Amino acid sequence: MKTLFGAATLSLALAAVLQPAQAQEVVIGVPVASTGIFSFAAVPGRNGIETALEELNASGELGNVTLKLLIEDTASDKNQATTLVSRFAQYDKAAVILGPTSSVEAFAALPVAQEQGVPVVSTASADVTRVGDWIFKSNATPATIMQALGEQAAARLAPKTVAYVFNRDNDAYIAQKNGVKDLFEAKGIKTVAEETIVGSDTDFTALATKLAALDIDTLLISTTAETSANIIIQAKQAGLSDKVRILGTPSMASQQFLKVGGSAVEGTIFVADYFLESASPLNKTFVEAYQRKFKIAPDVFAAIGYNQLKVAAAAIKAAGPAYDRAAIRAALLTVKDLPTVLGGGKLTINDNRTPTYGGFVLTVKGGAFTLL
Incomplete structure (x- = not known):
């Protein structure tokens, strides 16, 4: 009886080890200006995020983690942006927030995320990290x-x-x-x-x-x-x-x-921050996927949105097994030499919670962008 009991216990233990890990859903709030004055940047940025999401899902690089994106339109309005950030933080229990699009919206809305202790990966141009230590940027400061x-x-x-x-x-x-x-x-x-x-x-x-x-x-x-x-x-x-x-x-x-x-x-x-003709393998993959999905070449804002989710995903991956807000914030501080389509191809989050990666100086020639 002792032998049978021991064998049964061992079988259960092995079964537990061999069973695939339970899927973990991570909710990400995405307040973007899909309409209004800032939509010129937000629409391609949102498309870039969606391109990155498809790539992450297809690659399986996040293992048992599933990203659930809640994409909502701020209408380029700082009050709407504030309402959405509050909702993502308190009602939807988002583990991280991507956005808002503009600096005007960000300075109004991000104090809510800071107060609620939700890490934010922002693409707003201004240095919004001064709002507080839960705020990060995925693109370089102006x-x-x-x-x-x-x-x-x-x-x-x-x-x-x-x-x-x-x-x-x-x-x-x-x-x-x-x-x-x-x-x-x-x-x-x-x-x-x-x-x-x-x-x-x-x-x-x-x-x-x-x-x-x-x-x-x-x-x-x-x-x-x-x-x-x-x-x-x-x-x-x-x-x-x-x-x-x-x-x-x-x-x-x-x-x-x-x-x-x-x-x-x-x-x-x-x-x-971005040049379409960059010869890096990652950029070629991104351009092909974006064109296949949206029937147009990506611009700088699409690339920034793509990079935004990739930065967040790298932190989420490193934050396991907790995947909570504090763990993701801590992981964002460790992002170093992350492959990126921006600048020189490697992104590091510095002590000011902003990235470094270089840039391209471009000119318009023959109706197209080219390196100066």
Whole structure:
């Protein structure tokens, strides 16, 4: 009897070992601006997230973990974003949040996530990590990414007189403008004018006339893709010289910029986290999967969204077996040399909870993006 009992116990133990681990569902809240002023970035970003999700599911790299994404539209409204983050944190019990899209939404909504102790992986351009120690970024800060543009522009274009146009109601665009302006002024490059707009502006007639009358050799525009294109079109219609070099922010690395700007944006120079023609194997896999799913090539925002979920997934994988909020937050702090489609191909989260990976300086040539 003792032998039979011992054998039965051993059989049960072996059966427990041999049985596949029980599936673990991890809920991820995704508040994105699928409509409204920030949709130019959010729609491809959301598509990038969905592409990454399909890849993760197909690869099985997360083992017994299933990711459940709750994707909701903020409508580019900071109050709606705050409501969604609160819902994800308190009602849906999300283990991590991806978003919101814009800095305006993020600064309003992320204090809720910080208070509730939910790790956030944000793609907002501004340095939203200052909200608190539960907030991380999956893309470089504005000042960091714009330094590459400033250095190359100073060395290759030798600007002497510069005017700046930027969104005064968006911290990210202010920081991006300052990232170049501060570097230029440190090199003795003169600031001739600083002109501001707000995100809802559409008529730039007066601004265009003023820009055309300035004695400048360089113009930097720091705002959304569509607005940047419209400012350039109207400024050239007002008489802005073709000899004025136009610089811009990562927003210009969008198909919307090319679509709206047409021939007017030829020769525009800007910095981008992502370059479609990068020859890395990971980028080729991403481009093929994205085009197969959405019938269009990915832009910088699609790549940032793809990277956003990959960063979160790496932390979730490392957070097992608990997979709770605290474990995921701790794991995010250890992300190092993660393969990425951004910049130089390796991403590390630094002590400021922001990533480093490099950037590309691009120009528009023949209606397409190319390396400067």
